[in-house]
Amino acid sequence: MRKLFTVMKIALTVIALMNWQQTAAQQKLVTGTVTDQSTGEELPFVNVSIKGTTKGSITDIDGSYSIEVDSPNDVLVFSFIGFSRKEVRVGNQSIVNVQLEGNTKQLNEVVVIGYGTQRKSDLTGSVGSVSREDFNVGQVTNAEQLITGKIAGVQITPNSGRPGAGARIRIRGGSSLNASNDPLIVIDGVPLDNSSVAGTPNLLNFINPNDIETFDVLKDASATAIYGSRASNGVILITTRKGKKGQDLSVNVNSLVSVSQISSNIDVLNPQQFRDAVLDQASPSQQALLGDANTNWQDAIFQDAISFDNNVSLSGSFKGIPYRISVGNLNQDGVLRRDNFNRTSAGISLTPTLLNDRLKINFNVRGAYTVSQFANQGAIGAAAVFDPTKPIYDPEGYGGFWEWVNADGSPQNLAPRNPVGLLEQRDDRGEVKRSLGNLQLDYAIPYVEGLRANLNLGYDISESDGKVIIPSSSAAGFNEGGSIAKYAQNKRNLLADFYLNYLREFNGNRLDVIAGYSWQDFLFENPSFARVNEEGVVLTPAGVETRPQYRLISFFGRVNYSINDKYLFTGTIRTDGSSRFSPENRWGIFPSLAAAWRISEEDFLINNSTLTDFKLRLGYGVTGQQDIGSFFPFLPRYTVSDDAARYRFGDTFYNMLRPEGYDRNIKWEETVTWNAGLDYELYDGKLFGSIDYYYRRTNDLLAVIPVAAGTNLTNQLFTNVGNIESFGLELGLTYNVLRTPDIDWNIGGNFTYNRVNILSLSNVAEDAVGILVGGIGGGTGNTIQVHTVGFQPNSFYVWQQVYGLDGAPLENVYVDQSGDGIINEQDLIRRGFPDPRYFFGFNSQVRYRNWDLGFVMRGNLGHKVYNNVRSSNGAYQSLRFPDYLINMTSDVLHTNFQNYRLRSDYYLENAAFMRMENISLGYNFGNVFNSRITLRASGTIQNAFVLTNYSGIDPEIPGGIDNNFYPFPRIYSFGVNFGF
Numbered sequence: 001m002r003k004l005f006t007v008m009k010i011a012l013t014v015i016a017l018m019n020w021q022q023t024a025a026q027q028k029l030v031t032g033t034v035t036d037q038s039t040g041e042e043l044p045f046v047n048v049s050i051k052g053t054t055k056g057s058i059t060d061i062d063g064s065y066s067i068e069v070d071s072p073n074d075v076l077v078f079s080f081i082g083f084s085r086k087e088v089r090v091g092n093q094s095i096v097n098v099q100l101e102g103n104t105k106q107l108n109e110v111v112v113i114g115y116g117t118q119r120k121s122d123l124t125g126s127v128g129s130v131s132r133e134d135f136n137v138g139q140v141t142n143a144e145q146l147i148t149g150k151i152a153g154v155q156i157t158p159n160s161g162r163p164g165a166g167a168r169i170r171i172r173g174g175s176s177l178n179a180s181n182d183p184l185i186v187i188d189g190v191p192l193d194n195s196s197v198a199g200t201p202n203l204l205n206f207i208n209p210n211d212i213e214t215f216d217v218l219k220d221a222s223a224t225a226i227y228g229s230r231a232s233n234g235v236i237l238i239t240t241r242k243g244k245k246g247q248d249l250s251v252n253v254n255s256l257v258s259v260s261q262i263s264s265n266i267d268v269l270n271p272q273q274f275r276d277a278v279l280d281q282a283s284p285s286q287q288a289l290l291g292d293a294n295t296n297w298q299d300a301i302f303q304d305a306i307s308f309d310n311n312v313s314l315s316g317s318f319k320g321i322p323y324r325i326s327v328g329n330l331n332q333d334g335v336l337r338r339d340n341f342n343r344t345s346a347g348i349s350l351t352p353t354l355l356n357d358r359l360k361i362n363f364n365v366r367g368a369y370t371v372s373q374f375a376n377q378g379a380i381g382a383a384a385v386f387d388p389t390k391p392i393y394d395p396e397g398y399g400g401f402w403e404w405v406n407a408d409g410s411p412q413n414l415a416p417r418n419p420v421g422l423l424e425q426r427d428d429r430g431e432v433k434r435s436l437g438n439l440q441l442d443y444a445i446p447y448v449e450g451l452r453a454n455l456n457l458g459y460d461i462s463e464s465d466g467k468v469i470i471p472s473s474s475a476a477g478f479n480e481g482g483s484i485a486k487y488a489q490n491k492r493n494l495l496a497d498f499y500l501n502y503l504r505e506f507n508g509n510r511l512d513v514i515a516g517y518s519w520q521d522f523l524f525e526n527p528s529f530a531r532v533n534e535e536g537v538v539l540t541p542a543g544v545e546t547r548p549q550y551r552l553i554s555f556f557g558r559v560n561y562s563i564n565d566k567y568l569f570t571g572t573i574r575t576d577g578s579s580r581f582s583p584e585n586r587w588g589i590f591p592s593l594a595a596a597w598r599i600s601e602e603d604f605l606i607n608n609s610t611l612t613d614f615k616l617r618l619g620y621g622v623t624g625q626q627d628i629g630s631f632f633p634f635l636p637r638y639t640v641s642d643d644a645a646r647y648r649f650g651d652t653f654y655n656m657l658r659p660e661g662y663d664r665n666i667k668w669e670e671t672v673t674w675n676a677g678l679d680y681e682l683y684d685g686k687l688f689g690s691i692d693y694y695y696r697r698t699n700d701l702l703a704v705i706p707v708a709a710g711t712n713l714t715n716q717l718f719t720n721v722g723n724i725e726s727f728g729l730e731l732g733l734t735y736n737v738l739r740t741p742d743i744d745w746n747i748g749g750n751f752t753y754n755r756v757n758i759l760s761l762s763n764v765a766e767d768a769v770g771i772l773v774g775g776i777g778g779g780t781g782n783t784i785q786v787h788t789v790g791f792q793p794n795s796f797y798v799w800q801q802v803y804g805l806d807g808a809p810l811e812n813v814y815v816d817q818s819g820d821g822i823i824n825e826q827d828l829i830r831r832g833f834p835d836p837r838y839f840f841g842f843n844s845q846v847r848y849r850n851w852d853l854g855f856v857m858r859g860n861l862g863h864k865v866y867n868n869v870r871s872s873n874g875a876y877q878s879l880r881f882p883d884y885l886i887n888m889t890s891d892v893l894h895t896n897f898q899n900y901r902l903r904s905d906y907y908l909e910n911a912a913f914m915r916m917e918n919i920s921l922g923y924n925f926g927n928v929f930n931s932r933i934t935l936r937a938s939g940t941i942q943n944a945f946v947l948t949n950y951s952g953i954d955p956e957i958p959g960g961i962d963n964n965f966y967p968f969p970r971i972y973s974f975g976v977n978f979g980f
Contacts, residue, residue, distance in 0.1 A: 030096055031066045031357055034059050034078060037099040043080060044110050045119045046100070047505050051075040051087065055449065056505035061110065061117055062245065066357055066444065112216040112237045114186075114226035115454075115499060115514055115558070122562060124570040124594035124617055125223030126675055126692050128154060128732070130215045132241070134845075136856055137920045138940035138973045139258040139307055140209045141332060141341070142202055143238065144169055147215050149841030149858030149917050152730035152750035153692070154217055154234075157958050159201075160966035163307070163332040164341035164372060166202030168958045171219055171234030173726050173754040173835060175671045175696060177703040177793055178718070180627040183217075183234040184227055188364045190438050190458035190495055191230065193522055194627055198489035199372065199430030199464035201341075206368040206434040206462075208328045208345040210254060210311045213241045219730075220694060221621025221673035225592035226558055228574035229624035232671040232698065240364060242349050243315040243322035251980035252313045260305040260335050260969035263943060264953045265298045266869055267890045271388040274887055282879040289885050291389035298383045300392055301419045305333035305969070321352040335969045337423050339375035343368055358444040365437035374428040381777075381964040383419040385873055387885045392420050398475040399425050404884040411475035415884035418475070425474035430466035430487075435459075438495070450504040454516075458495035464488060472534050482534035490525040499556075512560040523549045524631075541655065544639075548631040550579045568596040570619075578626045582634040585667035592621025594675075613681035613688070625669035628702055633666050633718050663719040671698045689733035697725045697759070703771070703787070722761040724793070728754035744847040751840045756792050769828075772797070777963050778872030778902050784961065788830060794960065795830040796866060798905040799823065809906045811897050831905050834960020836912075837862030850924045859914035859947075860956070867952050868963035871907040875900045891951070911955040913948035916941075934979040942971040 034046045042063025049056035050069060057067040067076070069090050076096060078086045083100040090096065109120045111129045120129070128151035135146040144167050148156045157168045174181030185192045187207065197203060216237040218224045224231035269277060271294040278287055311328035330343045347366030353359065394402035401421035404412040438458035445451045465488040472482035499516025525547050531540040556574040572592045579586070599605060600614040638657040673696040681688035700720040730752050737745040761770065774785025774794060786797040799814035817827040838861040845854040870889045875897040878886040895906070922938035948955045953967045 028069050028090075028094065029066055029356060030069050030076070030090055030094055031064065032096040032098065033063045034065065034080075035063055035097070035099050036083075037101045043083075043100060044117065045122070046078055046080045046083075047510070049077045049079075049505055051077050057450065058503055058505060058510070060360070064353075064357060068449070112214065112239055113218065113223065114235065114237075115497070115516065115556070116501065116512075118560070120679075121565070121598070121613070121615070122560070122568060123223075123679075124560075124568050124596040125218065125619055126153075126220040126617070126677055126690075126694070126730075127223050128152065128217040128219065132213050135209075135212075136918055137854070137938065138918050138942045139256065139260075139309065139332070139971050141205060141330065142166060143204045143207050143209050143212060146209055146212065147217075149856050150748075150750070150843070151215075151217055151841075152690075152732045153219050153728070153752050153754075155752070155836070155839050155860075157956055158968060159958055161335060161968040162201055162341075162375075162377075162966050163305075163334045163339055164201050164205045164343070164370070165966070166204060169236070170835075171217065171236075172694060172696070172728060172752075173756055175232045175698045175724070175726065176625060176669060177701055177721075177724065177758075177787060179625050179669055179702040181233050182627070183236050184224075184230040185236045185238065186227075187238045187436060188240055188362075188438055188458075189440060189456050189497070190436060190460055190493075191227070191520065192436075192460060193491065193493050195491075195524075197432060197434070197462055197464060197491065198487055199432045199466045200370050201372060201374075205341070205343065206345070206370065206432070206436070207238070207240075207366065208311065208326065208330075208343075208347070208368070210313070210328060211240050211326050211345075211347050211366065212238055214239045220619050220675035220692070221623050221671070221696075222570060222572070222592045222594035222619030222675060224623055225572045225590050225621040226556055226574060227623075228554060228556070228590040229552070229576035229578060229588055229626045229668065231590075231623040232625045232669065240347065240349060240366070241313075241315075241324055241326075242351050242362075243317060243324040245317055245320070245322050245353075247316045247322065249314065249316040252311075252315075253978040253980075254309075254311040254975065255977075256307075256309040256973055256975035258307040258309070258332075258971050258973040260307065260333070260971045262298075262302045262335050262967055263946075263970045264967065265302075266384045266953055267951070268298075268384055268873075268887050269388070269890055269892075271295070273890070273893070274388050277876070277888065277892070278879060278885065281876045282885075285882065286879060286885065289387075291387065291391070293389055293391040295388050295390060295392060297386050297388065297419050301337055301379050301383050301423060302335050303333075303337050305335050305339075307332040321350060323351075324349045334375060336375045336377070336380065336966065337420075338373060340371075340373040342371045344370075355443075358446070360442040362438075362440040362442070365435065367433070367435035370432045370434075372430045372432075374430065376422045376426045376428070377964065377966055378417075379419040379422040380966060381869075382416045382422055384869060384889070385416050385878070385886045386419055388887055389885075392418070398478060399471065399473045401425070401475070403475040406883070411478050412884055413479070414881070416886065421474060422476065425471055425476065427469040428466070430464065432462055432464045434462035436461075448502075450502055452501045452503070454497075454499050454501060456495065456497040458497075460491075460493040460495075462489075462491045464490070480533050480539055481537065483531060483539060484533070485531040485540075486529040488527045488529075490523075492521075492523040494521045495519070508564045510560075510562040510565075512562075513558070515557040516555070518552070518554040518556065520552045521549070522551070523547070543655075550631060552579075552626075553577045564601070566598050566601040568598070570594040572621070576624065576626075580626055580628070580631060580633070581667060582664060585634075585665065588624050588668040588670070590622050590624055590670075592619065594619035594621075600681075609684075610682055611680070612684050613679065615679040617675070617677040617679065619673075619675040619677075621673055623671050623673065625671070625698075625702065628669075628718065630718055633662055634664050636660075636662050663717065666702075666719055667700055669698060669700050669702045669720070671696050685736065687733070687735045689731070691732075692730040693728070694730075695725070695727040697723060699723050701761075703761075720762075722789075723759040724756065725759055726754060726756040728752060742849055745845070747842075747844040749840070749842045751838070753838050754835075755837060756835070758787060758789050758791060758793060761787065761789055769797075769825075774866075774959070774961060776866070776868050776872070776902060776961060778868065778900050782902055784866050784868075784902070785834075786830065791830050792833040792835070794835070795833050796864060796905070796908055796960070797828050798831050798908055799827060799903045800829055800831070801904045801906040809895050809897075809901075809904065811895070811899070811901065814904070828903070832864035832908060834865065834911075834957070835863055836860035850926065852922045852924075853920070855919045856917040857914065858917055859912070861912045863911055864908050864960065865911035865950060865952065865955060865957050866961050867907045867909055867950075868961050869952060869965075871902050871904070872900060872963070874907075909950050909952075911948070911950050911957070911960075913946050913950065913955040915946045915956070916944040918942045919944050932980065936977045938975050938977075940971075940973040940975070942973070943968050944970065
């Protein structure tokens with residue numbers, strides 16, 4: 001904290017001194033705003049110069065500028081790519097506002113980059129951007145849902161259909177094996193910590209999607225290297241909505257009601273099919289266990305879920321201070337009974353300018369209070385296997401639910417639990433209070449034209465607590481006398497950034513330089529509580545309370561140089577120090593270089609009316625990775641064993657301290673990236689897009705490897721193990737099909753090809769299979785995936801199934817790959833992988849007068865999913881338990897498998913799909929009731945349909961192993977929006 005306050009004092013002192021110097025200025029200061037004549041929107045980065053001199057300035061993000069002139073006869077020249085040049089004599093004016101005429105909008109769009117903004121036409125790196133008018137619509141709970149399917153190279157896969165659940169975000173496929181593959185997320189200049197927050201299912205569900213203005217995604221190293229040690233997996237910059245200077249009070253009320261429904265169920269034997277199977281395959285004693293009921297257990301645990309999302313915002317300008325205030329509440333039920341997510345959020349943004357527009361202030365504070373009721377997801381798996389001939393309720397049963405019991409009436413612990421009982425007899429609730437904010441001061445230093453000082457102070461804090469209660473009256477809690485387990489967590493993230501920015505235009509050239517310092521401190525408090533029963537007896541003693549804290553200290557710089565808006569150069573360097581590594585390996589250096597050539601500005605294309613923009617980009621850079629799961633993997637440490645590894649003294653079992661594996665020499669994981677791209681525009685923006693090819697190699701790969709037995713350590717070690725490479729191609733296209741006063745129609749598409757290969761695993765023998773990963777159900781300690789040199793990470797590792805003449809798989813018959821006449825581990829082969837090799841998105845938006853119709857479609861190709869639901873339940877072995885019956889998936893009628901065949905590639909299925917993400921229809925009523933109130937109504941269907949050959953409930957499974965997966969619902973929404 002001392003360093004934080006020191007930085008604040010230095011910056012404020014600089015601002016005070018410069019303001020004092022300003023009072024001595026003799027030259028006349030001219031200010032103003034530059035806007036687009038056709039839309040009225042402010043234009044940033046417009047060149048403003050004094051004719052006949054080298055003195056110049058550039059408009060800021062709000063289109064505002066200031067310049068000192070020597071004489072009333074001076075002429076201001078305004079120039080901007082895609083707009084006509086304009087000259088204005090100053091005369092006696094101190095405020096000169098101008099409008100520029102032009103029509104190539106996409107070139108002049110502003111995108112947020114690290115520590116600043118740039119025009120799209122000036123970019124040398126690969127950056128994808130989606131603004132508010134292009135966001136996905138409907139019941140959008142989490143921020144990342146706004147851009148699903150919208151940006152080439154960005155794959156967003158929902159983790160589950162649970163309300164408030166997050167998504168797995170991958171930019172160009174990720175770059176690591178076991179370190180985080182999640183991108184760095186920065187909200188209004190505050191980088192977030194990517195670790196999970198206790199008590200909530202998603203890191204990003206604290207921010208209200210209605211408060212977001214833009215997403216800017218930095219993909220290649222040229223764009224991301226400014227964030228150094230956390231940028232190997234890309235960077236997502238989220239900018240929230242702000243008020244505008246001179247805007248009258250505007251009130252917006254948005255209300256949405258949604259109904260969610262299950263779109264498909266697991267295909268299991270119905271009651272009659274199950275009875276037939278038991279009578280045909282089971283022993284007489286097992287046949288006697290059949291009941292008289294006909295229960296569809298999946299129908300019993302799922303429901304039609306209702307959600308309400310209400311938001312109110314006020315924005316405008318009060319006494320010259322632009323502001324925006326917002327309040328929202330979301331109450332979302334899950335399709336799994338007892339699942340609920342409730343979020344109350346609020347935010348305020350102030351963006352005043354002071355000291356004759358020299359000091360720009362950006363103040364943001366937003367907070368959220370979320371309450372999550374977590375349904376017992378184990379009920380989904382139980383519903384697939386519970387005997388369909390048994391009733392749901394039993395007045396004599398545990399808690400009034402029918403359960404499998406032993407001869408003495410106690411619960412049968414090996415049998416599945418009643419799925420409805422699992423839901424109704426468990427109270428799992430988590431609460432989170434979270435706030436994020438920042439104060440950014442940007443000061444134009446007098447006497448040094450184009451020099452600005454920027455100070456950004458930010459925070460991100462959260463408090464979490466929760467409790468899981470299982471009553472003693474339930475079968476799950478009977479043996480322990482019930483169970484009460486508490487948890488809590490406090491997190492704190494503090495930020496102080498300070499940098500100088502010099503931006504100057506001279507002789508047709510533009511120089512943009514920044515140099516700065518960053519300090520960020522992370523603190524995690526994890527209290528530990530004993531788990532007790534209803535009588536207060538300790539079932540599991542409290543563990544060790546932890547309070548890890550680490551810091552990042554950085555120095556960074558960037559130079560952008562433009563020659564005649566034709567030749568663009570960017571150089572970036574960042575030096576990071578992280579306390580998560582030993583002093584010998586604490587610092588890393590992350591540089592990048594990039595160049596771009598706007599070929600369309602050359603003489604041979606300058607007057608071309610067809611190819612109105614054509615830019616070649618080349619970039620190289622190095623980024624790092626320090627988000628490695630363990631806080632201090634270089635330190636020897638002890639951890640408390642779990643309940644499965646307790647030591648017995650007499651009749652008492654004790655949790656023991658055991659040594660963890662550590663590597664004193666563990667260091668940064670570094671990713672080297674090359675990128676080549678083309679940006680193009682035809683017919684003044686009627687059609688535009690980009691093409692990118694990239695190659696990246698991660699060195700000193702961080703991964704978890706097994707530790708040899710007898711080392712007195714836990715069985716895994718986190719260390720640097722080798723190298724991995726990935727390469728791919730991205731295509732993006734937007735086409736404005738038709739634009740008239742009555743009709744506006746545009747379509748967009750993106751396509752990505754991505755491939756990943758493991759180049760080396762230094763801690764694994766050359767002839768070894770690799771590192772086994774991907775645990776599956778159906779046994780203890782079984783895996784189905786492997787990391788092997790020369791193959792894609794997480795490749796499926798299976799036996800190749802042999803089929804009969806009728807097309808059915810032959811039980812326990814596999815291809816003898818080694819030719820030794822024996823089927824064993826030597827015959828396992830790598831067959832497919834869970835991450836798609838190709839993914840794409842397609843969208844269209846049509847407006848006809850007051851009507852608008854749009855849709856977003858996306859899909860994945862070239863990957864597989866292991867159907868663990870079928871492999872662990874698709875055999876008559878399920879009927880061999882003497883005291884209870886287990887249902888089976890219906891494919892057993894085709895395979896006739898007697899025993900589970902977990903390693904068979906029969907259960908490895910093509911998971912290619914195309915999903916209609918959303919379809920929306922809206923009508924704008926305009927002003928209603930002869931008042932200033934505007935009204936818009938809309939209807940949306942999300943997850944409308946999925947085209948796939950996958951036999952499970954959904955082909956989009958994060959990690960590629962389908963087991964007990966919470967299904968994605970189909971959502972019908974109706975919303976109204978009032979404006980005042």
